[in-house]
Every structure is written in structure tokens, then in C-alpha cells.
Amino acid sequence: MSERTLVLVKPDGVSRGLVGEVISRIERKGLKLAALELRNVERSVAEQHYAEHASKPFFESLLEFITSGPVAAMVVEGDNAIAAFRQLAGVTNPVQAANGSIRGDFAIEVQYNIVHGSDSTESAKREIDLWFPGV
Ligand code: IDP
Secondary structure, three states, X not given: OEEEEEEEEOHHHHHOOOHHHHHHHHHXXXXXXXXXXXXXXXXXXXXXXXXXXXXXXXXXXXXXXXXOOOEEEEEXXXXXXXXXXHHHHOOOOOOOOOOOOXXXXXXXXXXXXXXXXXXXXXXXXXXXXXXXXOO
């Protein structure tokens, strides 16, 4: 079943030159890019994007991080795109992420984990409407 997911290469991934690496893995998996843009993130967008974490102790730090430099935002589509990209990304904490996953291969700190991918069909719809209205 074809579906869409919102993927971000976060500021750490962009500054480390990993945008091409992430896109390459997405394309090698057989997923397709439906939208792609390098952009600076407004605080209001970051707050809405991470609204579910508003009560967490790391929320303010997460907002500062995600607004600290450009992100590469993309809509990725294909069969089971949400689960397929979460598999490519690896689990949230890079120390636990499998070798061969993006986080497992390129990150070591939980906040600076290179990529974001929507975690459900509801989140994907909400996030795509937020980042790419009308796409
Ligand atoms: P996910 O990105 O794997 O879906 P979430 O639990 O939704 O993980 O967390 C969102 C983002 O918040 C993570 O990708 C990471 O950048 C950051 N984060 C999660 N847990 C922590 C933490 O304990 N300390 C600092 N940052 C965290």
C-alpha cells in the first residue's frame, strides 16, 4: 500500500554533509521523493512539529537544536513508506540503533540523531500538512 511520510535531515545531518547519504539510502530502498526543500525552521513550526513532546524536559533544547540551522525536509512515498523509513533510520537512541541504520552508522547522542521520520499515518498527515501544505 503506497503511503507518504515526512522525513527531515536535521541540522546536525545537514552540517555534517549527510543529506546526500540519507537521500541515497531512501532511493536505494525503493522509496521516492515527492517533495524536497532545504529550509530554516521557524520556532512556531518546530513547536507544532514536536507538540507531543511539549511536557518533556528536553523540549526547549530540542526546539533550539531544530531551529539552529537549515534542515532538509522531504515527503517520501512508497509501499509502507512510514515503517520503511523508520527501519532505515533506526531507533531513537543512536547507541541502540542497529549498525547499518542511519542513526546506528552516523550518530551517538540521542538529541543529535540526524533524521526524523513520521511514526504513524496520523502523524505523517499532520506533519506533511505542516511542512508542505498542499503537497
Ligand atoms: P523519534 O524521532 O525516533 O520519533 P521521539 O521520541 O519522537 O523519537 O523524539 C523526538 C526527538 O527528540 C528525537 O529524535 C531526538 O532528537 C529528541 N529526543 C528524544 N529523546 C530525547 C532525550 O531523552 N533527550 C534529548 N533529546 C531527545
